[in-house]
Amino acid sequence: MTKLERIHRLLTVPDEMNLGDKQELFSKMYMKLLIFVHDKGYGVRQKHLLRCKDCKIGHKRSLHKSSLAIDIVLTKDDNLFSQTEDYLEAGEYWESIGGSWGGRFSDGGHFSLAHNGMR
Numbered sequence: 001m002t003k004l005e006r007i008h009r010l011l012t013v014p015d016e017m018n019l020g021d022k023q024e025l026f027s028k029m030y031m032k033l034l035i036f037v038h039d040k041g042y043g044v045r046q047k048h049l050l051r052c053k054d055c056k057i058g059h060k061r062s063l064h065k066s067s068l069a070i071d072i073v074l075t076k077d078d079n080l081f082s083q084t085e086d087y088l089e090a091g092e093y094w095e096s097i098g099g100s101w102g103g104r105f106s107d108g109g110h111f112s113l114a115h116n117g118m119r
């Protein structure tokens with residue numbers, strides 16, 4: 001089985017994938033998301049990517065602590081977008097490539113790869 005075939009198979013059953021492989025997949029998915037939103041004319045300001053394991057901010061099992069989530073702010077013509085619905089197109093794209101989008105729980109700028117039941 002090629003690596004691509006393995007990744008495709010694992011995308012359908014993501015919890016069989018180990019953390020390191022998921023982190024590598026997440027970085028490729030994030031690269032695709034950046035290209036997608038830039039092609040739509042947005043700028044991107046990156047917020048939380050990694051939080052240390054004992055960081056007090058956020059949920060104690062947050063995927064930010066496993067490098068499987070990033071928060072972004074989309075911009076266009078000096079406007080910063082903050083409403084979940086502003087991220088719908090990017091969120092639907094993210095879901096189409098296997099990701100979990102925070103807009104499904106009122107956090108439009110949060111893009112993650114599900115792991116151990118967390119999004």
Ligand SMILES: [Zn+2]
Pocket residue numbers: 048064069070071109110111
């Ligand atoms: Zn987040």
